[in-house]
Amino acid sequence: MIALLARDLKLSVRAGGGALIGVLFFMTVVAVIPFGVGPDLNLLARIGPAILWIGALLASLLGLDRLFQAEREDGSLDLILMQETPLVLTVFVKCVAHWITTGLPLVIASPLLGLFMNMDEVAIGATTLTLLAGTPAITFIGAAGAGIAVALPRGGLLVSILVLPLAIPVLIFGVSAVYAAIQEPAPFLPPFLILVALNLFFAVIGPVAAAAALRLSSD
Amino acid sequence: MSEPSLAIRKFSDLANPTRFLALVATVWPWLAGLTLCLFAVGLYLSFTTTGDYQQGETVRIMYVHVPAAWLSMMCYTVMALSALGTLVWRHPLADVSAKAAAPIGAGFTLVALITGSLWGKPMWGTWWVWDARLTSVFVLFLMYLGLIALNRAMDDPTRAAKVSAVLILVGFVNIPIIKFSVEWWNTLHQPASVVRMGGPTIDPEFLWPLLVMAIAFSMLFFTLHILAMRNEILRRRIAVLRRHAARSAGDAA
Numbered sequence: 323m324i325a326l327l328a329r330d331l332k333l334s335v336r337a338g339g340g341a342l343i344g345v346l347f348f349m350t351v352v353a354v355i356p357f358g359v360g361p362d363l364n365l366l367a368r369i370g371p372a373i374l375w376i377g378a379l380l381a382s383l384l385g386l387d388r389l390f391q392a393e394r395e396d397g398s399l400d401l402i403l404m405q406e407t408p409l410v411l412t413v414f415v416k417c418v419a420h421w422i423t424t425g426l427p428l429v430i431a432s433p434l435l436g437l438f439m440n441m442d443e444v445a446i447g448a449t450t451l452t453l454l455a456g457t458p459a460i461t462f463i464g465a466a467g468a469g470i471a472v473a474l475p476r477g478g479l480l481v482s483i484l485v486l487p488l489a490i491p492v493l494i495f496g497v498s499a500v501y502a503a504i505q506e507p508a509p510f511l512p513p514f515l516i517l518v519a520l521n522l523f524f525a526v527i528g529p530v531a532a533a534a535a536l537r538l539s540s541d
Numbered sequence: 542m543s544e545p546s547l548a549i550r551k552f553s554d555l556a557n558p559t560r561f562l563a564l565v566a567t568v569w570p571w572l573a574g575l576t577l578c579l580f581a582v583g584l585y586l587s588f589t590t591t592g593d594y595q596q597g598e599t600v601r602i603m604y605v606h607v608p609a610a611w612l613s614m615m616c617y618t619v620m621a622l623s624a625l626g627t628l629v630w631r632h633p634l635a636d637v638s639a640k641a642a643a644p645i646g647a648g649f650t651l652v653a654l655i656t657g658s659l660w661g662k663p664m665w666g667t668w669w670v671w672d673a674r675l676t677s678v679f680v681l682f683l684m685y686l687g688l689i690a691l692n693r694a695m696d697d698p699t700r701a702a703k704v705s706a707v708l709i710l711v712g713f714v715n716i717p718i719i720k721f722s723v724e725w726w727n728t729l730h731q732p733a734s735v736v737r738m739g740g741p742t743i744d745p746e747f748l749w750p751l752l753v754m755a756i757a758f759s760m761l762f763f764t765l766h767i768l769a770m771r772n773e774i775l776r777r778r779i780a781v782l783r784r785h786a787a788r789s790a791g792d793a794a
Contacts, residue, residue, distance in 0.1 A: 466711055470704050474694050484687045484708060487680045487715075531711045534628070538703040 323407070323415050330419035333392075344424045345431050348381035352435045363440040370439030371449045371500040377435075378428045378453055379493055382460045383482045385424045389416065389468035390536065399472070399536070409533040417458075417465045417529060425457035448503035448510070452517060456496040459521040462528030463488050469532035473539030492520055556633050558774050565771045572764045579757035586750035602660040604750055608758035610653040613681060614716055616646030616762060620688075621713045624706035634770065636702030637777075639709060640692055641769035645762060647685035654678060673722040674730040677715060684712045698777060 355373050356366060366373075393399035402412055432453050436446035467485035474480060499513035587604040620642045626635030657675070658668045669675065688705055695701035723730055 463711075466707070470691070470708060473700060473704050474691075480687075480690060480694055483683075484691060487683045487687070488711065490676075490680060491718075527711060527714075531707050535704055535707045538707065539700065 323411065326412065326415050327419050330416060331422060342427065344381045344385050345427045347384055348377050348428050348431060349435065351377040351380060352438065367440040367442070367445075370436060370441040371445055371504075372497050373439065374432050374435060374449050375453070375456075375493055375497050375500070378432065378457060379460060379486075379489060381428055382425055382457055383464060383485060383489075385420070386461075386464040386468050386485065387471045387481045389420055389465060390472045390532075391468075394472050403536065409536065410529045413465060413469070413529040413532045413536070414525070417461050417525075417532075420465075421458050421461040425461055428457060429453045442504075445500065445504050448500045452496045452499045452514065455514065455517050455521055456492050459492045459517075459524040460485075460489050462521075462524040463492075465528045466531035466535065469535030469539070472536060492517065492524075495520060558634065561634055562771060562774060565767050569764060569767055569771075572760060572767070576757060576760040576764050579753060579760055583750060583753040583757045586753055590746055590750055599660060599663050600747070602656050603747070604754045606653060606656040606660055607751060608755040609649045609656065610678065611755060612758050612762050613646055613650040613653050613678065614719060615759070616642050616649060617681065617685075617709075617713065617716055619766070620646065620709050621716075624709040627702055627706040628710075634774075636699065636706070637770050637773045638766070639706065640698075640702065641773050642766055643685055643689050643692065645765050645769065647682060647689065649758075649762070650678060650682040650685060654682060672730055674719065677719040677722050681715055681719060684715065688712075 352373055359365060359369070390399060393402060403409065405412065429450060432450050433446050436449055441449070464481075464485045466488075467481040470484065471481045495513045495517040499510060499517055502508040502513055503510040583604070587601055620639045623635045623639035623642065626632040627639065654675075657678075661670070662668050688708060691705050691708065692701050695704070
């Protein structure tokens with residue numbers, strides 16, 4: 323399992339561009355927003371956390387269809403399917419590797435983009451923390467979509483459409499936790515704990531569904 | 542070896558599409574007739590009850606809106622059961638059932654959304670609010686469309702069915718969210734007033750037309766569903782026949 327994790331990490335770092343494209347997309351989306359809503363710093367500070375969350379969500383969806391596609395193309399997916407280790411566990415490890423290479427850079431980049439959005443320190447801290455807790459959930463539920471995409475002749479866009487509705491709860495509680503941290507009376511902990519719970523929930527059903535989809539589509 | 546019970550045997554008898562088609566041929570005129578009668582009674586009742594003292598005539602929208610919303614959830618439940626049938630029991634008609642139900646469910650969801658919007662304008666003063674109940678039903682609509690798109694994206698119907706069955710089951714988490722959204726969050730949409738602990742809070746005058754309309758909508762769903770399943774079976778047979786014809790034409794050439 324460790325070997326698989328290391329292999330996936332190495333592949334995505336050395337294959338060039340794969341991991342950083344997501345961050346680049348994230349920055350581009352966030353940079354485009356001020357052109358759309360105007361450079362009003364107060365407004366940007368108010369909607370900043372929501373923009374960072376939406377940008378991160380879209381950026382994490384971007385790379386998802388590649389999660390199993392490369393293995394499918396060079397045939398190593400069949401070897402993974404024939405292994406003795408449970409497929410669910412393998413999928414889980416692949417999700418973790420995928421998150422480290424695509425989700426974690428987003429989390430690291432978010433404080434910088436928060437500065438661009440004129441957010442104060444508390445808001446930046448809360449956004450980074452909620453992204454850290456929330457992006458794994460998107461990866462896990464996205465793995466189910468990626469498993470389905472393997473069977474499709476042309477996956478890509480369809481995966482995003484299928485996964486996005488399922489990721490909405492993550493977005494809701496992530497953003498509401500950030501706003502709870504900024505605005506005084508609302509408590510930060512309840513939405514944040516629900517976000518963490520969603521993360522654990524998706525960490526269970528995502529790999530199980532992805533494993534089922536991979537088995538069914540391999541025929 | 543113990544004999545399987547009669548109900549199970551009947552159910553697996555239907556695994557033969559020809560038997561299923563024969564059953565559909567005898568059942569569907571009755572179902573359609575029952576649907577028409579129920580709709581006649583239901584619509585008559587809906588239009589003859591007095592309006593609400595606060596909402597006036599617009600309360601009649603409820604007799605379409607509420608059954609459509611119930612059916613949109615029931616249809617997804619039927620699809621989830623069919624998905625289980627595909628993955629667990631490998632029932633050959635389960636995937637036909639799931640595929641046939643998706644467009645019908647999308648239709649009911651759309652009706653619920655549109656009538657709700659028409660009702661919301663005079664009552665709440667807005668066509669749409671991003672309220673938990675409305676949003677979750679909208680997500681349900683998007684999932685129906687996504688499932689239809691997924692089914693169409695693949696050429697092989699059995700593989701498409703298995704893969705969409707996985708997605709249907711994952712998406713089923715949305716159904717409890719829709720049902721309890723009005724209780725978990727403080728929403729503009731009113732809480733459940735018919736199916737709740739401690740009996741309905743709705744006045745019997747409104748309850749009866751609503752129940753008749755709900756049964757009528759359910760019958761309409763079953764009629765459309767078995768007819769759509771019949772069409773899907775016939776469509777697959779035609780596809781097979783075409784493939785045979787093409788192959789024999791290729792051999793002859």
